[in-house]
Amino acid sequence: MEKNEENKRVIFLSGKKVVLRPVCKETDLDSIYRWINDPEVNRYVEGYLPMTKEAEAEWIDRVSKNKDIVLAIETLEGRHIGSMGLHKIKWKDRTATTGAMIGEKDHWGKGYGTDAKMILLNYAFNTLNLRKISSSVFSFNKRSLAYSLKCGYKVEGVLNRQRFVNGRYYDEVLLGVFKKDWQPLWREYKKGLR
Numbered sequence: 001m002e003k004n005e006e007n008k009r010v011i012f013l014s015g016k017k018v019v020l021r022p023v024c025k026e027t028d029l030d031s032i033y034r035w036i037n038d039p040e041v042n043r044y045v046e047g048y049l050p051m052t053k054e055a056e057a058e059w060i061d062r063v064s065k066n067k068d069i070v071l072a073i074e075t076l077e078g079r080h081i082g083s084m085g086l087h088k089i090k091w092k093d094r095t096a097t098t099g100a101m102i103g104e105k106d107h108w109g110k111g112y113g114t115d116a117k118m119i120l121l122n123y124a125f126n127t128l129n130l131r132k133i134s135s136s137v138f139s140f141n142k143r144s145l146a147y148s149l150k151c152g153y154k155v156e157g158v159l160n161r162q163r164f165v166n167g168r169y170y171d172e173v174l175l176g177v178f179k180k181d182w183q184p185l186w187r188e189y190k191k192g193l194r
């Protein structure tokens with residue numbers, strides 16, 4: 001990235017391999033629209049119906065109205081590769097859920113998700129003062145399960161044969177991470193941060 005562009009860059013959270021910034025409907029919509037309609041991507045997430053660009057734009061508006069926190073994931077070089085967010089924030093219980101989608105498939109399994117999740121958890125725990133973050137993973141999504149466990153999540157339960165994907169039923173694995181269990185991981189992780 002040119003120095004001039006670097007100066008103009010929006011950076012909300014900064015990691016080792018990625019930065020997270022607010023979603024910008026104008027520039028991000030085309031990619032999100034492509035990713036969510038890609039069966040190799042959407043088999044891992046909630047969406048399975050065809051999404052129009054208009055519906056996707058409404059989703060972006062709705063999450064911000066709901067006060068969900070959705071951030072775009074960009075590589076350090078400035079490539080927009082996915083989104084990650086905090087949803088269902090409960091201020092009384094100090095809990096939230098996370099959702100993630102790296103839509104650029106050539107970027108899977110290269111540590112971008114782990115980096116994004118660690119800096120998002122730092123924001124959740126040390127800025128928003130949340131205490132527990134939950135997530136759930138379809139049992140065939142070994143990559144998502146692995147990166148969640150790396151970030152300190154623990155398996156809290158299994159919903160047997162809960163999800164129907166590509167013609168068969170799969171378990172849904174329920175995960176949760178408490179701040180106190182994530183903190184030792186963060187102490188190590190943050191050593192390498194810029």
Ligand SMILES: CC(C)(COP(=O)(O)OP(=O)(O)OC[C@H]1O[C@@H](n2cnc3c(N)ncnc32)[C@H](O)[C@@H]1OP(=O)(O)O)[C@@H](O)C(=O)NCCC(=O)NCCS
Nearest residue numbers: 044100101102108109110111112113114142143144146147
């Ligand atoms: C899930 C997702 C966010 C993870 O991000 P990522 O950048 O691909 O993950 P990372 O590279 O940081 O970590 C993945 C880990 O899983 C491991 N992994 C990959 N494939 C695996 C497999 N088949 N079995 C076991 N582990 C596997 C990797 O080795 C890596 O661990 P390591 O760093 O210790 O080697 C991303 O892959 C994605 O968005 N996938 C599509 C949508 C999706 O699944 N969303 C989440 C829904 S719950």
